[in-house]
Amino acid sequence: MKKMWRSAVAALAVGLMTFFAAGCSQNPANPVKPAKPVQQEQKVSKVKHTIYRATDKASQKLTPVEIEIDSSEKNPCLAVLKRLVEKAPKDETTFPKGLKVKGVTVKGNLATVDVSREFTSRRHNDYDNTMMIYAIVDTLTEFKDIKKVTFTVEGKKLEVLGQMDMSEPFTRDEVFIKKK
Amino acid sequence: MLKKIFLISCCLMAFLGASLAQAAPRITKVAYGVSPDRQLRVVMETTSPARMSSEFLERELRVTVNAKLNPRINKLYVPKNAPYVNKVILEPQGSETIVRVLMKKKLSSSEYKTFNLKRDTVNKRPTRSVIDVVGGPAKKTFTPKKRSTERKPWRPSTAGSGYSVVGGISGKRITLDPGHGGTDPGTHGLVTGVYEKNITLPISMKVKKYLEEKGAIVYMTRTTDVDVYGPDATDVQELQARVDVAEDNKSDMFLSLHINASVNTSVGGYSTYYHPKTKYDIQVAQCIQDELLKTGNLEDLGVRYANFYVNKHSTMPGALVEMLFLTNRREEKLLTNNWFQNKIARAIADGVEDFYNQHRGG
Secondary structure, three states: OHHHHHHHHHHHHHHHHHHHHHHHHHHHHOOOOOOHHHHHHHHOOEEEEEEEEOOOOOOOOEEEEEEEEEOOOOOHHHHHHHHHHHOOOOOOOOOOOOOOEEEEEEEOOEEEEEEOHHHHOOOOOHHHHHHHHHHHHHHHOOOOOOOEEEEEEOOEEOOEEOOEEOOOOEEOOHHHEOOO | OHHHHHHHHHHHHHHHHHHHHHHOOEEEEEEEEEOOOOEEEEEEEEOOOOOEEEEEEOOEEEEEEOOEEOOOOOOEEOOOOOOOEEEEEEEEEOOEEEEEEEEOOOOOHHHEEEEEEOOEOOOOEOEEEEEEEEOOOOOOOOOOOHHHHOOOOOOOOOOOOOOOOOOOOOOOEEEEEEOOEOOEOOOEOOOOOOEOHHHHHHHHHHHHHHHHHOOOEEEEOOOOOOOOOOOOOOHHHHHHHHHHHHHHOOOOEEEEEEEEOOOOOOOOOEEEEEOOOOOOHHHHHHHHHHHHHHHOOOOEEEEEEOOEHHHHHOOOOEEEEEEEEOOOHHHHHHHOOHHHHHHHHHHHHHHHHHHHHHOOOO
């Protein structure tokens, strides 16, 4: 009995090793093959979304940017916000450094965005705070069912941020969006 | 023989030690007091001059006095009129006494001092060791009311809630709120390091002057560098205290003056924010913004809707003005210039007058 176990474990180990080895060596083994076919495969299951970025510094307004996310994404709101906040271009100053979107929950037409503590790190910069909030609010209200957005920091309700009253949800404000 | 000498010297040392201990100062009485300018004073009467050494921790001042505490002296004192001080504890430690002043706020080295007083033969006072600690804000411009600690749910105000917009600027009650102050410096300039609180105050005082020249009655949430609620206030308490000044004075208008900031140092310009709790808020903001734009070739960030606390929670028409950016090099220079501060102040006062002129006939 013991012997059988041992051989079974050994076989499994060998099997796993060859599996991993194959996985690791796949890329260097086929260096000529570009990643293109893989992308095409995924493109079929992608959905378009509009996010708002403060890329246009001259107008000091938010500009719509089209992005794509996997349609298999369980929480598309979270995926979109993560792209907006955590994958922002380096020279974009809309979000504080290190800000993370920890979660988005939707109840009815209200989305609650949970963010990391960096959210309050620029509390005296009223300009930055409004841009940050409306980049998120205007991006999330692009989703059909979301009409209102509220924020929590590390799971806790926020009363004020700088001069801003955070106790009630925000609604979409297009004053911050660049007119076409 | 050696043994004898050793014994004798031992006795001598013991005797000397005892006599030294006898001469060591003792604390015979401790008195406390809070002065009208909120200084907490601890006076320790001693039998002979005592040395003191002090150290301060985050929220505690610890003074070691090399004098033995009379065990009959009460070891705990809780001051009544010193909001910064929790309590004073006296801890006997051998021939020394440790005085621990437990603070409610962070203490800086300029906020306390220790000194000795010589024997006063005229008034028959013994030698004394004294500790002075800041006990509260020096000048209070406003006494917060109990109710302001509780958050008021926002309700859109109904018509006729007390304010008036008709009949011109003369006699209108206007409350000005110089943003930040006291323990809250606001943002700061990147070149001079000047604090927002120290620019909003002089500009607000100038606005007050111009508005009064036009016949308005002006109230201020602060006229010095202080917190309006108090140094330990939550953000909501501090902002509500400013709203309360406007409400308590039955103001017709409430203006909060701030300076903007951004990590993007190329951003600049004026913006005026409103919350549409009355139909007049947006008009007030627009009138002020229009005048501000006449002060020079400066960016127009527009009249914007915002959820700013003070606008939302006050019942009278008003606006929050973001007077340029302290993080913009050119604008910082303008903001620290007295002539330009006057220009901004005059523009705001003109904007307010313009608003009332538009409603002169009702």
